[in-house]
Amino acid sequence: MVAVARILLDSPLPQLDRLFDYAVPGALDADAQPGVRVKVPLRSAGRMIEGWVIERAEVEPGGRPLSEVASVVSPVPVLPASLYALARRVADRAAGSASDILRLAVPKRMVRAEKAWLAADPPGTPQVDPDAVTRAHELASPYPGLADAVLSGERVAIDAPPHPTPGALRGAWADLLASLAALVLDSGRSALLVVPDHRDQTQLLDALTTLLPGEAVVRDDARRSGPERYATYLRMLSPTPCIVVGNRSTVYAPAHDVGAVFVWDDGDTLLAEPLSPGVHARDAALVRQEEEHSALVFAGHTRTTDVERLVQLGWVREIPASRRVSPRVVLSATHEAEYRGARVPSAAFGAAREALQHGPVLVQVARPGYSPVLVCAECRTPARCRHCSGPLRARRPGATPDCGWCGRSAPNWTCANCAGTRFRMASSGSERTADELGRAFPGIRVIVADGDHPVASVDGRPALVIATRGAEPAAEGGYRAVILLDGDKMLMAEQLRIGESCLRWWSNAAALAAPGSAVHLVGVTGPVARALATWTHAAYARAELADRAPLLMPPTVRVAAVEGAAASVDRALAELRETVPDLAPLSVLGPVPTDDGARALVRVDYAHGRAVAEQLRASVVADAVRGRRRGPGPRTTLRVRLDVPELDL
Structure with missing residues (x-):
């Protein structure tokens, strides 16, 4: 009999997405066990390639000798059988390769981090304080039956409380998910919290520190260094439960005995994996729940059509709050006596003026920069770059425009339609809006928050915070007013899910308002505006599904x-x-x-x-x-x- 290791090669080639048999030399027999990284020869390419040992077997010698395992990269088993099974199922569902999934889930080996981990004492079993358990039950009590559903391994969808936590720079949703994760940990099982970006992660970590000891919580994200990520991965492989908080790849985290997976704001595009095979964290979580029979919780301020379809099928159970809480949304429009082109109607302007006497005011805009769109002043034809035909933009008043694609400046631009040489600013970005509102409210601080000017949080002093969608900072005590501009322009995008996306952007901004503060949606009417004003996101998702089904549009197919x-x-x-x-x-x-x-x-x-x-x-x-x-x-x-x-x- 010949000792054989069945190995999955770490290769992007689709024809290599299967297990290959390699003979195990006697010198490597003890180390070449399932789950370890090895190096093996690839005959067709004439080189060495890394892979993972998936299985060991004893086979009869055949006519053609097997290639031998060349070396063991590390004797530490970094690929548990459960993770390989999950990667295989997720890849098969997406017509992709299991090695592509594992490349996202398993970080590269870091020798020093591995040696330090092996030399350290194993982590102890975390103990949840009884007072923290009581507090966790209190935080989950507004949703009757939710804690029991999570502990019994159900699939549920909840609408998160849309308001900040009093006295903290985090949303009440973070306290709710942290309390549920603490209850799962108290039951002796691990919990995974999957969020879109680092700001959501920071809020969750902040909420968890009020309930749990620090060693019970594991931070997992790509912003950490290689050694830190690898040490975190080894901690998750330990046979002790923990709570893992991270971005989309956290859905594959090999934590011990996972009892629940929480996915926050699954409509965010950051949860969609851009790398092959492009599996959304929501779909991977559904596969994992079916594979491991853990609980699965979809939470957000809005309901995506993907989750609502599962609710309608009965695959996911909706658990509503016992008392419905929603922001005070006002649909603002210009009055007959007002200038029709005014960006901020008098009602919203007056609300901002009054709110600034008590604290910060959030103004959401569609785009960053000063003027992202320029047109010819004579014929209104969009101004384009002569080199790449990209859109020209103005970074500040009086500056020479440059191209948004190639970055070249356009000092001697002429219109291709009428030969005009003058520009006109056709839109207002975050910086131009800040300039205009700064003049309208003299003496008030103006803070710009966008991709070029990231701001995590602001204090409770009066300030105008001009933020692009998704870049809104948290405010101490919540915003005293929220004004949502450019909604009509956002809805003009030629995308199937643009209404769904706009509702999510606006709802996430509205949830930053202090309880009772007004949220003004400017210049938008129709189903999306009504859904925001009445806070009936699930009903909007159901209507969207009904409209898409006869047209065979996703996610109905x-x-x-x-x-x-x-x-x-x-x-x-x-x-x-x-x-x-x-x-x-x-x-x-x-x-x-x-x-x-x-x-x-x-x-x-x-x-x-x-x-x-x-x-x-x-x-x-x-x-x-x-x-x-x-x-x-x-x-x-x-x-x-x-x-x-x-x-x-």
């Missing part, structure tokens, strides 16, 4: 994007129709020509999702093998991405 050489795309679509013959005739849109070949969209109901994913993955592998046989040289490889959120050919 799954959508796969197939890209590559035109012949490869045609071949993949033909094989798909042959393998899944009961696909509807209108399921395939395209293919249409692109710069590097062709692109097609495949719309499929969830019942056929697995079969479609398997066949498209088979087409990707076949195309990769076919391209390799053609020899060296440039070639286009077939690419597949499932669950794309937009129908964009």
Whole structure:
């Protein structure tokens, strides 16, 4: 009998996404155990490649000798069987490679961090103070049955309380999720808290410090150094429970005996993984819950159509609060006697003036910069760069405009339509809005918060905070008024989910207001405005689903994007129709020509999702093998991405 290790190679090549048998030399037999990193020869490439040992077995010697494991990178098993099983299922659902998922989940080895971890004493079992448990039950009590549902492993959706925590720079939602995580830890199991960005993470960590000892909470995010991330990963592998707070890759964290996964604000695009195979944290959490039978909680100030679809199917249970709490939203519009082009109507202007006597006021705008859009002063044609045709912008009054794409300045610009030489500012960014409102409210502090000027928090003194969507800082005690500008421009974006996105941006900003403070939505009417004013986000999501279902729009169906050489795309679509013959005739849109070949969209109901994913993955592998046989040289490889959120050919 020959000792064999079945190894998953760490390679992006789709044809290598399977287990390979390698003989284990006697000298490596003790270390080459399941879960460890190894180096093995790859005959087809004539080089060494890293991989993970997935299984060990004893087999009869065959006719052709097996290649041997070259070395063990580290004897520490960093890939538990449960994580490999999760990566395999998630990759299969997305027609991707398991190694791509593991590359996101398992950080690179850091030798010093590993040696320090092995030399240190193992972490002890965290103890939750009884007073903290009582406090956690109190924080969760506004949602009857929620704590029991989490501890019993249910899938639930909740609308988070839309107000700040009194006396703290965090939202009440952070206290709610922290209390539920503390109850899970008190039951002897781990909890994962998945959030979009570092500001949400900071609020959760702040809330957890009021309930738990520091050693019970693990911070996991890409902003930490390599050694810190690897040491954190080794801590999660320890057989003691903990609470992990991090961004989208935290959904794969190999914490001990996970009892609950919490996903905050799943509509945020930061939770959508841009790297292959592009699995959203929400979908990975659903797969993990089904695999491990842990609780799963979707929480947010709004309800995405993806979660609402699961609620309508009965797969996720909605748990409402016993007492409905919502911000005081006012739909502001210009009056007949006012100038129609005024950005801030008199009602919102008066509310800001009064609120500034007591504390800060938040003004949300659509774009950063001074004037992100310039047009010809004569014919109103958008001003474009002569080099790349990108949009020209003004960074400050009187400055020479530059291109938003290539960055080149345009000192001698002329209009391509009328040969005019004068610009006109067609929009106001965060800096221009700050300039205008600063003149309207002399003597008041003006703070700009956007991508170029990040601000985490502001104090409770009077100030005008001009922030772009998603960059709003927390305010001590909450904002005394919130004014939402440029809503009509936000809704003009040609995106399927733009109404859903705008409702989320506005709701997250409204949740920063102090209880009882007014939130003015300027210049917007229709279903989105009514949903914000009445705080009925679930009803809006249901209406969106009803409108999209007859049109076969996501998320009522799954959508796969197939890209590559035109012949490869045609071949993949033909094989798909042959393998899944009961696909509807209108399921395939395209293919249409692109710069590097062709692109097609495949719309499929969830019942056929697995079969479609398997066949498209088979087409990707076949195309990769076919391209390799053609020899060296440039070639286009077939690419597949499932669950794309937009129908964009």
